[in-house]
Amino acid sequence: xxxxxxxxxxxxxxxxxxxxxxxxxxxxxxxxxxxxxxxxxxxxxxxxxxxxxxxxxxxxxxxxxxxxxxxxxxxxxxxxxxxxxxxxxxxxxxxxxxxxxxxxxxxxxxxxxxxxxxxxxxxxxxxxxxxxxxxxxxxxxxxxxxxxxxxxxxxxxxxxxxxxxxxxxxxxxxxxxx
Amino acid sequence: xxxxxxxxxxxxxxxxxxxxxxxxxxxxxxxxxxxxxxxxxxxxxxxxxxxxxxxxxxxxxxxxxxxxxxxxxxxxxxxxxxxxxxxxxxxxxxxxxxxxxxxxxxxxxxxxxxxxxxxxxxxxxxxxxxxxxxxxxxxxxxxxxxxxxxxxxxxxxxxxxxxxxxxxxxxxxxxxxxxxxxxxxxxxxxxxxxxxxxxxxxxxxxxxxxxxxxxxxxxxxxxxxxxxxxxxxxxxxxxxxxxxxxxxxxxxxxxxxxxxxxxxxxxxxxxxxxxxxxxxxxxxxxxxxxxxxxxxxxxxxxxxxxxxxxxxxxxxxxxxxxxxxxxxxxxxxxxxxxxxxxxxxxxxxxxxxxxxxxxxxxxxxxxxxxxxxxxxxxxxxxxxxxxxxxxxxxxxxxxxxxxxxxxxxxxxxxxxxxxxxxxx
Numbered sequence: 001x002x003x004x005x006x007x008x009x010x011x012x013x014x015x016x017x018x019x020x021x022x023x024x025x026x027x028x029x030x031x032x033x034x035x036x037x038x039x040x041x042x043x044x045x046x047x048x049x050x051x052x053x054x055x056x057x058x059x060x061x062x063x064x065x066x067x068x069x070x071x072x073x074x075x076x077x078x079x080x081x082x083x084x085x086x087x088x089x090x091x092x093x094x095x096x097x098x099x100x101x102x103x104x105x106x107x108x109x110x111x112x113x114x115x116x117x118x119x120x121x122x123x124x125x126x127x128x129x130x131x132x133x134x135x136x137x138x139x140x141x142x143x144x145x146x147x148x149x150x151x152x153x154x155x156x157x158x159x160x161x162x163x164x165x166x167x168x169x170x171x172x173x174x175x176x177x178x
Numbered sequence: 179x180x181x182x183x184x185x186x187x188x189x190x191x192x193x194x195x196x197x198x199x200x201x202x203x204x205x206x207x208x209x210x211x212x213x214x215x216x217x218x219x220x221x222x223x224x225x226x227x228x229x230x231x232x233x234x235x236x237x238x239x240x241x242x243x244x245x246x247x248x249x250x251x252x253x254x255x256x257x258x259x260x261x262x263x264x265x266x267x268x269x270x271x272x273x274x275x276x277x278x279x280x281x282x283x284x285x286x287x288x289x290x291x292x293x294x295x296x297x298x299x300x301x302x303x304x305x306x307x308x309x310x311x312x313x314x315x316x317x318x319x320x321x322x323x324x325x326x327x328x329x330x331x332x333x334x335x336x337x338x339x340x341x342x343x344x345x346x347x348x349x350x351x352x353x354x355x356x357x358x359x360x361x362x363x364x365x366x367x368x369x370x371x372x373x374x375x376x377x378x379x380x381x382x383x384x385x386x387x388x389x390x391x392x393x394x395x396x397x398x399x400x401x402x403x404x405x406x407x408x409x410x411x412x413x414x415x416x417x418x419x420x421x422x423x424x425x426x427x428x429x430x431x432x433x434x435x436x437x438x439x440x441x442x443x444x445x446x447x448x449x450x451x452x453x454x455x456x457x458x459x460x461x462x463x464x465x466x467x468x469x470x471x472x473x474x475x476x477x478x479x480x481x482x483x484x485x486x487x488x489x490x491x492x493x494x495x496x497x498x499x500x501x502x503x504x505x506x507x508x509x510x511x512x513x514x515x516x517x518x519x520x521x522x523x524x525x526x527x528x529x530x531x532x533x534x535x536x537x538x539x540x541x542x543x544x545x546x547x548x549x550x551x552x553x554x555x556x557x558x559x560x561x562x563x564x565x566x567x568x569x570x571x572x573x574x575x576x577x578x579x580x581x582x583x584x585x586x587x588x589x590x591x592x593x594x595x596x597x598x599x600x601x602x
Contacts, residue, residue: 007584060591064584089584141510150531152511162599165592166515172585172592173528176577177544 008067009168010085011054012113013094014105015073018127018158020054022094023070026164027056031068049073053080081112090171091122093151094158095140098132103143110147121174123167125156181355183309183345187302187363193242194294194367196249197287201436206255210248215239219287220257224402224439226290227257227282236290240297257284286402288368288437292324295364301356303344304363309355314341314372316491317432319365329353333361341372341493369434377488377495377556383430384487384560386440387416387480396446400439404429408446409480416483417446417475427483431490446475481561485517488557494549496537497556502548505567507534508558518557521593522546526554530564534571543574 011019023031032055035048054070069084071077085091093109095102106124110117126140135143140153152170156163189195200207200221210216215235217228228235239247303309315337319326332351336342344362348355365371372381379385383399390397390409400406404426405419418426430438456465496502508530512518518527525544529535533543537555541548558564577585 007588058591060587061594062587064587066588066591137510137513145509150508150510152514152527152531154511154513154515156515162596163515165596165599166521169521169589169592170511170514170524170528172589173524174532176582176585177525177528177574178532 006067006087007060007064008069008088009090009092009171010069010071010081010088011092011094012071012081012109013073014096014099014102014109015049016099017073017094017096017105018125018156019070019073019094021158022092022125022156022164023054023056023068025159025161026058026168027068028059029057031056053084075108078112082116085113085116085120088116088120089175090120091116092167092171093122093124094156095124095126096128097126097135098128102126102132103135103139106140106143107147110149121171121178122151123171123174124151124153125158125163125167126153127156127158129155130157181301181309181359182303185303185305185307187299187359188305189295189298189367191243192294192298193240193244193247194291194298196244196247197291197294198367201287206252208250208252209239211239211242211246212248217290218252218255218257218282219290220255220284221287223257223284224287224437225257225284226287227284229282231283231285236293237297240290240294257282286323288320289323291367292319292364295367296325296360299360299363301354301359303359304366307362307366309344309359312341312343312374313337313362314493315365315370316372317370317434319368319370324364329357330361333358337362337365341375369436372493372495375495376498377492378498379488379560380435382487382491383433383435383438384484384491386435386438387484387487388560391480391484395442396444397440398443398446399430401430401433401437408443408475409483410446411480414480415477416480417477420474420476423476427486428490431487482517484560485512485557488560489553492553492556494552496552497559500555500559502537502552505534505536505570506530506555506564507567508563509565510563512558512561512563518554521589521596522550523554526551529574530558532573534567534569536570539570539572543572 011022013019020031020033020035034053049072053072056068058066058068060066069088071081071084091113093106095106099105110122113122124140126137137153137155141150144150144153152174154163154166154170156167158164189198196207196209197219200219204221206218206220206222208216208218215228215231215238217226217231217239219226315334318334318338321331333347333353336347336351344355344358348358351358362371369381379388386397386399387409390411394411396411397409398406399409407430408417410417456463508527511527511531514524514527526540526546529540529544535543537551538548540546541551555564
């Protein structure tokens with residue numbers, strides 16, 4: 001299914017961070033989602049979750065397509081992350097701020113994609129800040145500072161198209177000017 | 179008369195000097211002339227009070243020199259009561275003050291300051307100013323209130339639209355330099371003039387926000403004719419009326435601190451939609467809807483207010499104490515989804531987060547005007563998002579033309595989506 005020359009972005013992050021919603025929000029076409037009833041502790045939080053990937057696309061002004069992939073949130077499907085990020089322009093990490101330890105979640109996904117991030121940028125969208133105010137964006141920057149990285153961190157609502165546009169736009173700026 | 183290029187008009191030897199002194203020490207003063215007008219200058223109320231004063235009387239006062247005037251300090255003067263408490267035996271009673279003026283009418287102090295400057299400067303430039311210094315009118319004087327002629331309107335139009343020196347203003351408008359000086363002086367007295375290429379936060383509302391953050395005290399700020407704005411540094415939030423919020427905030431941002439009445443408060447009165455109060459009618463206690471409801475206030479993070487207050491007044495002038503040659507790096511990105519919504523700033527943030535560079539280098543590598551880089555730098559500096567480094571270091575990776583084209587196409591498409599979202 002993947003063409004190595006395709007222009008693509010990958011949304012990753014923990015369960016319930018809003019990856020499927022983000023792709024649905026920004027995609028021009030009805031997204032392809034591979035959802036199933038979760039079988040582990042996720043079942044208590046969500047009735048269904050992505051098990052292979054989500055897929056959407058955005059038609060660009062020159063007629064080309066920007067392919068949007070979402071990774072599964074359950075950690076047992078982490079191998080999909082490495083497959084999906086091959087040839088991607090960059091990574092959008094969504095972190096659910098109402099999870100028990102969102103800073104650890106961020107750390108986890110940055111470590112998981114460490115090789116990819118040696119040459120490509122990431123942008124971090126913090127979701128559910130309306131539900132949990134802490135950690136703050138300052139805390140995320142402090143956490144990134146400890147890693148010696150300074151990726152942009154924005155508050156984001158995966159249902160808001162404008163918020164998703166800002167994340168992708170910041171990624172493009174990093175690719176061109178960073 | 180040939181005008182000097184160095185300022186030689188000294189307000190201290192005129193009535194204007196007295197007004198400035200009152201503004202500086204906040205003390206009310208009664209001011210009178212033998213067989214002439216009598217007024218009370220009330221700097222705390224930003225007003226002057228008089229009983230039926232004519233334009234000719236004002237002019238007489240404004241042209242007076244200090245020794246022509248009888249001045250009396252009124253430390254406890256109260257414009258509302260015009261009464262004082264006196265002790266009679268064991269009783270304390272309120273009586274009409276011996277200082278009282280009959281039938282006082284309040285007028286804006288700005289009107290007197292304006293008139294006093296125009297009358298006294300007489301074609302001379304204000305001391306401490308230079309004719310070849312770059313200045314800009316940051317806000318139009320209130321021409322509905324202040325005496326003006328057609329020439330002043332032309333000068334205001336020119337000085338508001340560009341930062342130029344006064345010699346250029348005179349040359350470009352074709353008006354006598356003396357008239358330009360008079361107008362400039364009057365505007366400078368009202369705090370409407372920006373000088374040079376340096377952004378001094380203390381000349382704006384921005385300075386007040388910073389002060390509140392430094393001392394941690396909540397403040398109620400009020401501009402005449404606008405709803406109040408509350409600063410709550412302990413919560414790191416501000417509160418204001420939701421109606422016409424953006425327009426009102428813009429007025430606060432550009433206002434001179436002289437015009438903003440700021441008082442320290444202990445709490446912010448936050449109203450509800452249907453507040454009730456209990457009142458007594460005869461023997462009965464009844465509940466009714468509050469007569470003077472405080473509207474529910476909108477709130478936002480102080481960071482947002484600081485950012486917007488800086489961007490609004492920066493206009494390409496570097497923050498005082500900073501230099502274009504300073505090497506800077508962004509410690510964290512502004513939150514572009516809430517704070518900095520101008521997407522043209524994204525390349526600046528991207529470049530400055532990765533590279534340590536001076537501002538002209540940032541401008542060059544991002545293809546952005548230096549003035550815009552300076553505005554972005556100022557807002558980031560005010561929010562402490564920048565670190566200043568001893569030397570520059572560029573890490574920019576090579577981007578092929580094909581890659582650049584792809585990124586820009588995506589960005590352009592996103593710009594279209596954003597425009598459609600706003601239009602919708």
